[in-house]
Amino acid sequence: MSERTRAITIADVAAKAGVSQASVSRVLNGKQSVDPGIVRSVQSAIAALGYSPSVAARSLVHGRNDTIAMVVPDLENPLFQGILKGLSRAAASDGYRVLVADTAERVDDEEATALEARQRCDALVLCAPRMPESQLRRLVGRVSPVVVVNRPLPDAAVPIVGVDYVRGIRDLVDHLRELGHRRIAYVSGPATSASNAERLRGVDEAIAAHPDVRIDVVPGGSRLDDGYAAAESVVAAHVGGATAVIAFNDLVALGLLQRLGELGIDVPGELSLAGFDDVPMASFATPPLTSMSVPRTEIGAQVWARLRTLIAGGPIEHSVLYRPRLEARGSTGPVR
Amino acid sequence: MSERTRAITIADVAAKAGVSQASVSRVLNGKQSVDPGIVRSVQSAIAALGYSPSVAARSLVHGRNDTIAMVVPDLENPLFQGILKGLSRAAASDGYRVLVADTAERVDDEEATALEARQRCDALVLCAPRMPESQLRRLVGRVSPVVVVNRPLPDAAVPIVGVDYVRGIRDLVDHLRELGHRRIAYVSGPATSASNAERLRGVDEAIAAHPDVRIDVVPGGSRLDDGYAAAESVVAAHVGGATAVIAFNDLVALGLLQRLGELGIDVPGELSLAGFDDVPMASFATPPLTSMSVPRTEIGAQVWARLRTLIAGGPIEHSVLYRPRLEARGSTGPVR
DNA sequence: TCTCGCCGAGAAAGCGGTTTCTCATTCCAA
DNA sequence: TTGGAATGAGAAACCGCTTTCTCGGCGAGA
Numbered sequence: 001m002s003e004r005t006r007a008i009t010i011a012d013v014a015a016k017a018g019v020s021q022a023s024v025s026r027v028l029n030g031k032q033s034v035d036p037g038i039v040r041s042v043q044s045a046i047a048a049l050g051y052s053p054s055v056a057a058r059s060l061v062h063g064r065n066d067t068i069a070m071v072v073p074d075l076e077n078p079l080f081q082g083i084l085k086g087l088s089r090a091a092a093s094d095g096y097r098v099l100v101a102d103t104a105e106r107v108d109d110e111e112a113t114a115l116e117a118r119q120r121c122d123a124l125v126l127c128a129p130r131m132p133e134s135q136l137r138r139l140v141g142r143v144s145p146v147v148v149v150n151r152p153l154p155d156a157a158v159p160i161v162g163v164d165y166v167r168g169i170r171d172l173v174d175h176l177r178e179l180g181h182r183r184i185a186y187v188s189g190p191a192t193s194a195s196n197a198e199r200l201r202g203v204d205e206a207i208a209a210h211p212d213v214r215i216d217v218v219p220g221g222s223r224l225d226d227g228y229a230a231a232e233s234v235v236a237a238h239v240g241g242a243t244a245v246i247a248f249n250d251l252v253a254l255g256l257l258q259r260l261g262e263l264g265i266d267v268p269g270e271l272s273l274a275g276f277d278d279v280p281m282a283s284f285a286t287p288p289l290t291s292m293s294v295p296r297t298e299i300g301a302q303v304w305a306r307l308r309t310l311i312a313g314g315p316i317e318h319s320v321l322y323r324p325r326l327e328a329r330g331s332t333g334p335v336r
Numbered sequence: 337m338s339e340r341t342r343a344i345t346i347a348d349v350a351a352k353a354g355v356s357q358a359s360v361s362r363v364l365n366g367k368q369s370v371d372p373g374i375v376r377s378v379q380s381a382i383a384a385l386g387y388s389p390s391v392a393a394r395s396l397v398h399g400r401n402d403t404i405a406m407v408v409p410d411l412e413n414p415l416f417q418g419i420l421k422g423l424s425r426a427a428a429s430d431g432y433r434v435l436v437a438d439t440a441e442r443v444d445d446e447e448a449t450a451l452e453a454r455q456r457c458d459a460l461v462l463c464a465p466r467m468p469e470s471q472l473r474r475l476v477g478r479v480s481p482v483v484v485v486n487r488p489l490p491d492a493a494v495p496i497v498g499v500d501y502v503r504g505i506r507d508l509v510d511h512l513r514e515l516g517h518r519r520i521a522y523v524s525g526p527a528t529s530a531s532n533a534e535r536l537r538g539v540d541e542a543i544a545a546h547p548d549v550r551i552d553v554v555p556g557g558s559r560l561d562d563g564y565a566a567a568e569s570v571v572a573a574h575v576g577g578a579t580a581v582i583a584f585n586d587l588v589a590l591g592l593l594q595r596l597g598e599l600g601i602d603v604p605g606e607l608s609l610a611g612f613d614d615v616p617m618a619s620f621a622t623p624p625l626t627s628m629s630v631p632r633t634e635i636g637a638q639v640w641a642r643l644r645t646l647i648a649g650g651p652i653e654h655s656v657l658y659r660p661r662l663e664a665r666g667s668t669g670p671v672r
Numbered sequence: 673t674c675t676c677g678c679c680g681a682g683a684a685a686g687c688g689g690t691t692t693c694t695c696a697t698t699c700c701a702a
Numbered sequence: 703t704t705g706g707a708a709t710g711a712g713a714a715a716c717c718g719c720t721t722t723c724t725c726g727g728c729g730a731g732a
Contacts, residue, residue, distance in 0.1 A: 009688055020712045025690055035710075055455050056401060057688035059392035061717050067435065067456065075421045076616075085411045088438050097456060099403065099435045102424050119391050120403065120433060224620050258620040280412075284560050284594040286622045345718055356682045361720060371680070393718035396687050675732085685722075691715085698709075 008049045017045035028053060068307060069099040069117035070125040078279040079296055080127055083149060086300020087125065094308060107131055107192055111139055118143040123307050125149060130192040145310035147303050151194045159306040160319035161299055165195050168292040168324035169202025172246055172274055173213065175326055180335035181244040181272060182213050185237035187220035187230050189248035196248060216242060220252050227255025231263065238271055243335045250275035250282045250291055257285060268333035278327050287330030294324050344385050353381035364389060404643060405435040405453035406461040414615040415632055416463055419485060422636020423461065430644060443467055443528055447475055454479040459643050461485060466528040481646035483639050487530045495642040496655035497635055501531050504628045504660035505538025508582055508610055509549065511662055516671035517580040517608060518549050521573035523556035523566050525584035532584060552578060556588050563591025567599065574607055579671045586611035586618045586627055593621060604669035614663050623666030630660050
């Protein structure tokens, strides 16, 4: 291949059309009336040259580049994928693009990744950040405009979009209680996950509200194999009297469900099982998994709405917490 | 909030340090020796001011912005997610970030989306593009450097990273044939999917290689509910003599598996079932789903390797086709 | 001791656009 | 007919950084 030909610039277009660069710019942006003749000659020059303006130059002068970044602990989590999808589509409708930064659950890299991503973008979405609260508070101040997802941060000057896990767990416990369950096991999530802490609060509140209910917490994780591996503890809890299980999320529940099947434990006959998030797979499990539905793409869209306001210099809009909706399916049933 | 304070620039740093902008730049980039005293004063000025260089300005000068874009038909597909994850992590290790552009399966928007994304980035990844071949050939010429994933494009001047679906299907048919199956149903994917066409070629080759095997193609799709909905046709094929089913991908297979269970059809007793892609959920299904494993994140990494070479002005590296690996699990068994 | 070459630092010229500023027209009202 | 406002187009400044160009100072060789 020969020497790379320099890309054509606005100057080339101006020369070809016999007008000034300013006029070309005006035609391009159409925010000032221009002589129709000039418009025509500029347009034909653009077409003839196959010109397309440099995004970088534009960014420099405008101080923005119509791109936002989403920082996420693990791209493989269906919840984050759904949020990314919703965010990406909503932002696209306003001409914004989304850059993804996967921190691969490395808590120590989160801050640096966020700062670096922020440099390239006009705004940031921090999705379920794992870092300590004090660090997060400091960070959100530095990377504004920013929206935080799935991480409570009381009184911080940042919009939060999240899921009411406390309420979700309570509703789920209510569901199980109505089915007659009084002894429940909760398979917990990653220690660094704030939403796990929220779920645990939900557990506590549920216990407080229903003194007749007892909930044992057993260690788990966030992925399919974590659920599979948690079966042992769950069985122990079952032997100890638990008749129902709530898993940190659907992946854990599905992994657990598989293992319970292998162990010959009937769900929901012997043990009821519920997950969280209502991932697409949930309703396709055997038995279909009871879960708390979370509007993933809707969350993404809401995040964008808040971010857009912020970018436009608007106020910090109210935070919003989605209340999960119970999807009662075959994996939970009346206590025997 | 008061008038937004202008961001600090390299000029501020230079002034504070009492040196020229050029020196600050030299310190920053460290590609020229600078007096240690100047280095120190610049560094402390940077620290004191909390300066961070403008990415946009840098991009303008360099003509690149260390960002690539991945255009994908549907972010919810686990295959693409895996590729994105692998790509994103590999690129990150070279200081590159990835921007995602989801075309939401709208074939007509693909080209525009790709062109638009290319403007903001140094290079492009076209993931399973749905557009017609002629259009794609034209496009890849315009958006170079570019790597195409999962779409054959013979003799095009572009590296291709993909999966050998032809071979994969053949291997899968061989597996079923060894189990005694002679009548198989193939639940096909989206009409616009090139990889579905490849699978169909695999079907044809398998038939040609094994005259005793017959494979019926029934319509399907690419998602869980497509598989669920395809059950009717599959049952018809089963009644017609088919003893095994190959689904377009694992999602279809899992959806189908669920419905077959509801219909009381024993898998693999009555009907063997296999998917494709080996998504994480596959081994957690009941029964565990036989599938063809595809190295999703590895593909992403390979894509980056090729793209990096291209960006650096290197040659178009050889295309690579991964041969799927059979993961024989419980959903396929000997014919009754 | 003098000259040549090298090195390091500042000045200035871009990178490719947008936007202000300026000035020449045009149009309307007095 | 003329003054003044409105309009439109070109010149030039500017966005923030990199990189070339230039020049002063210094060390080494003669």
